[in-house]
Amino acid sequence: MSRSTEPQTQAYRIVQEKRRREFSPWLALTIGAVLLALLFVAWPILNVLMKSFSGSSGDPLAGWAEFFADPTYLTAVGNTLLLATIVTLLATALGVFLAYFTARFSFWGKAAVAVLPVTAILVPEVIVTQAWLMFLGNNGFLTRFVRDVLGIQLPTLYGWSGLILILPLLYYTYVYLGTLAALKGFDSLLEEAAMSLGSSPLAARLNVMIPAIFPAVASTSMVVFTLTIGNFATSTIIGGKVELLAPLTYRAFLAETGGDPLMQSTLATVAIAIVALVLFVQRMTVGKRKYEMVQGRSWVPIRLRGASGAVLATIAALILIASTLPLAMVAAMAFTKSTGPVLRWGEFSLDNVTKVLAREPQPILNTIGFGAMACLIGVFVSVIVAVLIVKKKTFLTPFLDYLVMLPMALSGTVLGIGMITAFGPGGIFTLSGTTAIIVLVFVIRRLVHGVRNASATLHAIPDSLEDASVSLGVPPFRSFLNVVLPLMIPGIAAATVLTWVTIIGELSASLVVYSAGRETITIKVFQLMNTGLNAQAAAYGLILILLAIVPIAIATKVFKIRLFT
Incomplete structure (x- = not known):
């Protein structure tokens, strides 16, 4: 020593x-x-x-027997898993694209663009859903304009179309923030080393950058998946005839308040089991793929130019406009004269x-x-x-x-x-x-x-x-x-x-x-x-x-x- x-x-x-x-x-x-x-x-x-195994008839499996016998419950589970998968894929695509766009390129107003996605998680979900209904609902502002002026009937926002539109815009921010942090911590020297060994820029990103940021992307995608499974406000308000687990559990709670809370506990147990399975898969897959970056040089942002730059900027602008639109719509509705349910725009x-x-x-x-x-x-x-x-x-x-x-x-x-x-x-x-x-x-x-x-x-x-x-x-x-x-x-x-x-x-x-x-x-x-x-x-x-x-x-x-x- x-x-x-x-x-x-x-x-x-x-x-x-x-x-x-x-x-x-x-x-x-x-x-x-x-x-x-x-x-x-x-x-x-x-x-x-425990309540899911305590039927009033004395049969501990009565709730589960009803769950598997009633097609409504099984349909709700299937719809919930399908919706969570679709929303996760779309939210991940939006979040990763916007994070890469923000980290990789230099453009006017970049500081504002980097922060704007955060507004998507600041506005409560029920408010966001309300704003979209006023914009694209059956009697929404844009729906009426397109119908009365252009003669085009837009598809209804209620049901699958509304869920697939709104939920990714609600949750993509989680993926965006996690991916942006991972990209800022990525050592660009690794990518340059791959290209110096003969890899093309695209191959270098696929083989070096993506594995490095994969844990952050996958972890935040899992968060989106679990949030979608538990989504209540949007699923209840615009879900329409689409049976989903969270609204169905709440309806069971209302129906059974003061009585035997068997089905509400059974449905809640199903939701817990799904989330537990997701967390287990995350630990077994994402948890084993971790990369540590030594101190190196981050990317030097490049300026947007040309047709490709215009296309990327347009896509990013559309995402940001769609995710911040509820703020403007809520303000407009709050100061619009109304007679009962009728808004006088x-x-x-x-x-x-x-x-x-x-x-x-x-x-x-x-x-x-x-x-x-x-x-x-x-x-x-x-x-x-x-x-x-x-x-x-x-x-x-x-x-x-x-x-x-x-x-x-x-x-x-x-x-x-x-x-x-x-x-x-x-x-x-x-x-x-x-x-x-x-x-x-x-x-x-x-x-x-x-x-x-x-x-x-x-x-x-x-x-x-x-x-x-x-x-x-x-x-x-x-x-x-x-x-x-x-x-x-x-x-x-x-x-x-x-x-x-x-x-x-x-x-x-x-x-x-x-x-x-x-x-x-x-x-x-x-x-x-x-x-x-x-x-x-x-x-x-x-x-x-x-x-x-x-x-x-x-x-x-x-x-x-x-x-x-």
Whole structure:
């Protein structure tokens, strides 16, 4: 051992000895976090699974016998898998193309183009669906224009056509962000080395670049697949006669509320089984194909030129216009005069906004109140969990990580049914019909966003900083509070904003657990759309969009917080 390394080794030993001597609260926190996750995540899911084998007739397989005997259920599963496959392929194609276009080429307005896809996940799904209906629905703005002026009857948006149009535009952003990050980390020297050995540029990309970014693309595609399986709002509103698993599960819940919740649990169990299978396939395939990039040179963007550049720019523009169109449509509808369900296009009015603000503000107040409580609790918990997973690992850490990530893979309908089953009448304790169960659902469903964001920040903080503080005599726990926690503040702020945005847009889980007087904006929009009052729904939607975008603008422009990197 060289003399230069001896002091470092001795200091490391001193740090480790100090940590062993002092009582560490981290193991106690880990045990507490695991127990809470078992109670509020694993127990509701386990209740759903057990209820599917508890028929009122005494036959534990009664629900499954009905499931396999009724062609409606089997058709719903087949349709759901087919839809998820189609949406995943289309969303992956859109996301990969736009990511490659943004990373590879230089053009005017590139900074704006790189961020615009994020708006697709900022606008709540129910609002996006509403906007598309107003644009291309049976009485939509563009539908009427094409029919009355051009004499062309567009196909109906209800059914497969609408689902295949809207869902890829809702979810492609996940693939885009993951692929863009992978492309920015790709070492272009590898591609140049392949070409220097005789490969053509196309062959070099196929043999070098694609394998390197494949794990990111495949992982985000799996996310799209699971999100489509659990999709509720779009599937319910425009699904039409297409039987799909999430809406069918919700209808079973409505039909069986107060009775034997057999089929709702059986259908929810099917959804859980599908997602579990998808995660297993991901771990067995994508998880084994990982590539690490050494420090190298990223691409030098090339300028768009010629006919091919014009074609690529046109495709990218169409994708961005289609994914940001809902923002413009919601704003237009909110300020359009209406008589019942009839919108008078071209007639400006403040009546819709005035009505929701002055006469029916409760959904807005509920959204702000419930969302604020859930956001504060969720961020506090997510920071602790992220620290335990990244910095304070124990034998329980992998189990805790899995439990925290589990709600992301489940549909909101399944999670909501699990919560009602576990914490309704006859459960461990009763929360149904209270504000607490709504806040709890928000926290559990969106906790993953805070954990992942805080974890990313912690990965960038070297352990040597905390070790240096401990070696100077500061106890480990106090060293963490004085050294690591202040460095986490930007990450905590980013986690707070993103958690807030996703919480206020939640619909499917809250629709299952809410009670009268506790409607949020998304629930109110869903109800108004079912009654045809789209102008009022748009006014609520506009307020919801502002509640999402204003904090993001303040965080990024005023406080310079990097939310999407």
